[in-house]
Amino acid sequence: MAPDGTARPALSTRPAIKGRSPGVSSLERLARRRSSIAFLMTLPLILVIAGLVAYPAAWAIYLSTLNRRMTANIGFENYLILLDSETFRMIIWQSCFFALTAVFLKALIGFWLAHMLHNIPTKGQRKWRGMLLIPWVIPPALSTLGWWWMFDPSYSSINWIINVFGFPSIPWLGTPWWARIAVITVNVWYGAPFFMIMYLAALKSVPEQLYEAAAIDGATSWQRLRFITLPMMQNIISITVLFSLIVTFANYDIVRVLTNGGPRDTTHLFATYAFQVGILSANLPRGAAVSLFMLPILAVAAYFILRGVTRRTKEIA
Amino acid sequence: MTNATLSRRSALKAGIGGVAASALAAPAVHGQPRTTIRCGFWDHWVPAGNGALRELCAAWGQRERVDVQVDFITSVGRQNELTIAAQAQSKSGHDILSFPTWFPAAYADQLVPMDDVMGRLAAKYGAVTQAAEYLAKRDGKWVAVPAVSGTQMKPCLGRIDLLKQHAGFDPREMWPAADRAGPGADGWNWDAFLAAAEKCHAAGVPFGLPMGSFSDAVDWVGALFASFGANMLDERGRPTVSGNQKLRAAVEYMARLARFLPNDVWAWDDASNNRAIQGGRSALIFNPPSAWAVARRDNMAGHDQQWTFPMPSGPEGRFTPYLPYFWGIWNFSRNVGPSKALIEFLSERESADKQTTISNGYDIPPFASMNDFAVWQNEGPPTGVVYNYPIKPHHNARTSVAFAPAPPEIAVQAYTQGLNTGLIARIAQGGQTVDQALGWAERELRNFARG
Numbered sequence: 015m016a017p018d019g020t021a022r023p024a025l026s027t028r029p030a031i032k033g034r035s036p037g038v039s040s041l042e043r044l045a046r047r048r049s050s051i052a053f054l055m056t057l058p059l060i061l062v063i064a065g066l067v068a069y070p071a072a073w074a075i076y077l078s079t080l081n082r083r084m085t086a087n088i089g090f091e092n093y094l095i096l097l098d099s100e101t102f103r104m105i106i107w108q109s110c111f112f113a114l115t116a117v118f119l120k121a122l123i124g125f126w127l128a129h130m131l132h133n134i135p136t137k138g139q140r141k142w143r144g145m146l147l148i149p150w151v152i153p154p155a156l157s158t159l160g161w162w163w164m165f166d167p168s169y170s171s172i173n174w175i176i177n178v179f180g181f182p183s184i185p186w187l188g189t190p191w192w193a194r195i196a197v198i199t200v201n202v203w204y205g206a207p208f209f210m211i212m213y214l215a216a217l218k219s220v221p222e223q224l225y226e227a228a229a230i231d232g233a234t235s236w237q238r239l240r241f242i243t244l245p246m247m248q249n250i251i252s253i254t255v256l257f258s259l260i261v262t263f264a265n266y267d268i269v270r271v272l273t274n275g276g277p278r279d280t281t282h283l284f285a286t287y288a289f290q291v292g293i294l295s296a297n298l299p300r301g302a303a304v305s306l307f308m309l310p311i312l313a314v315a316a317y318f319i320l321r322g323v324t325r326r327t328k329e330i331a
Numbered sequence: 332m333t334n335a336t337l338s339r340r341s342a343l344k345a346g347i348g349g350v351a352a353s354a355l356a357a358p359a360v361h362g363q364p365r366t367t368i369r370c371g372f373w374d375h376w377v378p379a380g381n382g383a384l385r386e387l388c389a390a391w392g393q394r395e396r397v398d399v400q401v402d403f404i405t406s407v408g409r410q411n412e413l414t415i416a417a418q419a420q421s422k423s424g425h426d427i428l429s430f431p432t433w434f435p436a437a438y439a440d441q442l443v444p445m446d447d448v449m450g451r452l453a454a455k456y457g458a459v460t461q462a463a464e465y466l467a468k469r470d471g472k473w474v475a476v477p478a479v480s481g482t483q484m485k486p487c488l489g490r491i492d493l494l495k496q497h498a499g500f501d502p503r504e505m506w507p508a509a510d511r512a513g514p515g516a517d518g519w520n521w522d523a524f525l526a527a528a529e530k531c532h533a534a535g536v537p538f539g540l541p542m543g544s545f546s547d548a549v550d551w552v553g554a555l556f557a558s559f560g561a562n563m564l565d566e567r568g569r570p571t572v573s574g575n576q577k578l579r580a581a582v583e584y585m586a587r588l589a590r591f592l593p594n595d596v597w598a599w600d601d602a603s604n605n606r607a608i609q610g611g612r613s614a615l616i617f618n619p620p621s622a623w624a625v626a627r628r629d630n631m632a633g634h635d636q637q638w639t640f641p642m643p644s645g646p647e648g649r650f651t652p653y654l655p656y657f658w659g660i661w662n663f664s665r666n667v668g669p670s671k672a673l674i675e676f677l678s679e680r681e682s683a684d685k686q687t688t689i690s691n692g693y694d695i696p697p698f699a700s701m702n703d704f705a706v707w708q709n710e711g712p713p714t715g716v717v718y719n720y721p722i723k724p725h726h727n728a729r730t731s732v733a734f735a736p737a738p739p740e741i742a743v744q745a746y747t748q749g750l751n752t753g754l755i756a757r758i759a760q761g762g763q764t765v766d767q768a769l770g771w772a773e774r775e776l777r778n779f780a781r782g
Binding site for chain 1: 409412413416420433434437438543544545593594595597598599600603606607612740743744746748753756757771774781782
């Protein structure tokens, strides 16, 4: 092997140009560069991302700048029109309320369930883990239909039970606040197992020695949770919350099946309203604008959460 | 005998020519179809409903030597509307597609003009109903043909026994299965309706009138508004809410009527009212005959007591909610000529009769001259239950589309948002004053026209 690392010995008598291996074509040099090989190997992924993420996103942004008939560019007019609408302003508020409340409750319930499971002996844990994951593995459109039967305005099975105990029926889907509670309940029921399984994995990775040392120091269970468990789980909690926030903000099927956005548009989310405006009202540009409203909200959330994760990772390293 | 020798090149040429000629001639020789038309029709609610179109397409294809491929696309989960949007964006798909109410206008730029077909059909069968013309004509041109399959009206569907017992009138006597109005039909207006609603509410069988954002709700409130002359938008799409006394009268009426409706109607979908009358919980709904057809099929108690009759009239006349489908041809279709011929065939009286009969009278042809099919006379029990389902001359009624006469691309936004029912809900459920609710509606309507 030649001293420069190339396989072929330098045969040329011409003086070598500085930085170039004599007798090696530029194409060969390009192929031998580690960065070139890395690029070639990631090219399929880059193409997939470009085709399925970048292109649709760019198309959606372009679409949102067109007029209703898609014949003229109107800049950011669609966004301004939406912000002028009382209904849409309420949908921004509703989407934030829905996502934050649902993610908070999912995180809380998931954390509690993970702790409960963690304390069950391994043999019985598998059975409980499987059962608690069921809501998460059932297709949400199907399970939401089951919930719709339970909340049905006229024949609600939950109301039937409530009536048995002498209490009046609850208009689950008929009044704004009950409808909001209903859609959040179903979302929490569906999403809490995801938090549970992530937190359980995180709990299992906390070294037992830390708890033993804390016990020797006389730490209470609250102190163990506050100063050992939570700091050790912080990155997983952040990543899970971010992931869930994105999915919950973009939720569609639960609201679509349960309330269709009603009553009085008070349960609409960005995704359901985008479908209503874009597809059902055949106003694709404005529908695209509605769905793109999620982007800055999620981008800000992602920035702060990921910044925290990076900082903590550096501290640990 | 000639001395000409056959070269290899000549033999190859002759061989290829022979194969090509026989391949091209084969379909004509054997009578096989040379053209394929792909149709995407609406998947009918009535189980046998698709059979009529399949048979008609097969018969026409055989006669014209055209291969007709038929897909039935469900409207469950709005799949048909998603299909339309996807095909419009990709500029590929079916040749003929069923377009729901508002879609011909929305995709007018991508649809083949159908003036020639409509001209020939109108010459044979007379004018089509006004609401269909409003939805399918764009800049003076027909962009789609009003379909038979899937087109419905939503008149009153009442329980004879419950209305007689609690509201004090017999809808079968008032609107018999004959071309005449019975006693009391002249007084069948919204005031009489309100009085009947109050009595039935007190008796525990309130009228099952949905008030959400689904089409059944928006359609009937739209028809009521039309009968009060209460337009919310004008022909140019400008809001006509401020200072509109007719609209105020309609809204105040609705606020009174809402007190006598079931308290869960704000969350009802298009199936809730069907279940209400089928379960004997409501004395009256506004619906096509599907609620009755299902009750009969499942032998539900009281199905033989249901009767279809016209909507009440208002100060500006009687309006029946109309929810049509249309058959349109994409402008990227390569088979425009045969597709037009097929649509024309499906719209002819014999074809329409077949579609309507197989769907138990559910499908309504767009031509008033076809509102005399035997199926509406014969269906039962009770016999004649759907006689008054299509509009008859003695009904003195017109078809109604909510938010007409605004341009469809503006009206559809108010329609899908359920702006008229939302307006009433703000007053009856949300505790707003009429002025506050009307102010909200005007601001929303103004936004729809922008962009």
